Amino acid sequence: GAGVSQSPRYKVTKRGQDVALRCDPISGHVSLYWYRQALGQGPEFLTYFNYEAQQDKSGLPNDRFSAERPEGSISTLTIQRTEQRDSAMYRCASSLSMVEQFFGPGTRLTVL
Amino acid sequence: DQQVKQNSPSLSVQEGRISILNCDYTNSMFDYFLWYKKYPAEGPTFLISISSIKDKNEDGRFTVFLNKSAKHLSLHIVPSQPGDSAVYFCAASAPGNTPLVFGKGTRLSVIA
Numbered sequence A: 001g002a003g004v005s006q007s008p009r010y011k012v013t014k015r016g017q018d019v020a021l022r023c024d025p026i027s028g029h030v031s032l033y034w035y036r037q038a039l040g041q042g043p044e045f046l047t048y049f050n051y052e053a054q055q056d057k058s059g060l061p062n063d064r065f066s067a068e069r070p071e072g073s074i075s076t077l078t079i080q081r082t083e084q085r086d087s088a089m090y091r092c093a094s095s096l097s098m099v100e101q102f103f104g105p106g107t108r109l110t111v112l
Numbered sequence B: 001d002q003q004v005k006q007n008s009p010s011l012s013v014q015e016g017r018i019s020i021l022n023c024d025y026t027n028s029m030f031d032y033f034l035w036y037k038k039y040p041a042e043g044p045t046f047l048i049s050i051s052s053i054k055d056k057n058e059d060g061r062f063t064v065f066l067n068k069s070a071k072h073l074s075l076h077i078v079p080s081q082p083g084d085s086a087v088y089f090c091a092a093s094a095p096g097n098t099p100l101v102f103g104k105g106t107r108l109s110v111i112a
Helices: none
Strands: A005-007 A009-013 A019-024 A029-036 A044-050 A053-057 A064-066 A073-078 A088-095 A107-111 B012-013 B019-025 B031-038 B047-050 B057-058 B063-065 B070-076 B086-093 B106-111
Touching: A005 A088, A019 A088, A019 A107, A029 A073, A044 A064, A044 A073, A073 A088, A088 B070, B012 B019, B019 B031, B019 B086, B019 B106, B031 B063, B047 B057, B047 B063, B047 B070, B070 B086
Parallel strands: A009 A107, B012 B106
Antiparallel strands: A005 A019, A019 A073, A029 A044, A029 A088, A044 A053, A064 A073, A088 A107, B019 B070, B031 B047, B031 B086, B057 B063, B063 B070, B086 B106
């Protein structure tokens, strides 16, 4: 497809488990962003990449969260030792420029 | 501390009338503003944007107005259509590679 895709769409895990969320950006888009969105809130920035380089990770809440984009295309957001407070919608977006980002459908993470 | 504020969580408008969605910001460094529209179970989609060098940008039924002195922008939809019913997010960015900052969103319902 032509849009941003994310997998899985839904993930239910037990507290303490690690999860890996995948984002497949629009082909040719240089920049890739990860956001977290709680219910009733707007997307909250986590981190972003230009090509394979992580430019800003200031939004990652703690060191259990990490992201990579090793070949400048697909990205993985990993959450280690998940906690219930990590439950949220995780959204990925890509763009050719810093603005006008195109969002994927998101991965809804539920930590039991 | 919310840098981008959408103080109305919801708005209901009759079909054919004007919808006005408001957004306030506190960071005077913001110089680019965007509106995103989100349908249920989908990611936000880019709608319209405005640079701080302008005070108005129009695209079909959608117009965004920017009042820099008041740190306020608004999205006007006229005439409103039932298909416009969605959550609208205001977002802003500062110069350089800074991430988008989103408001909490306003749910617009257009009643036929």
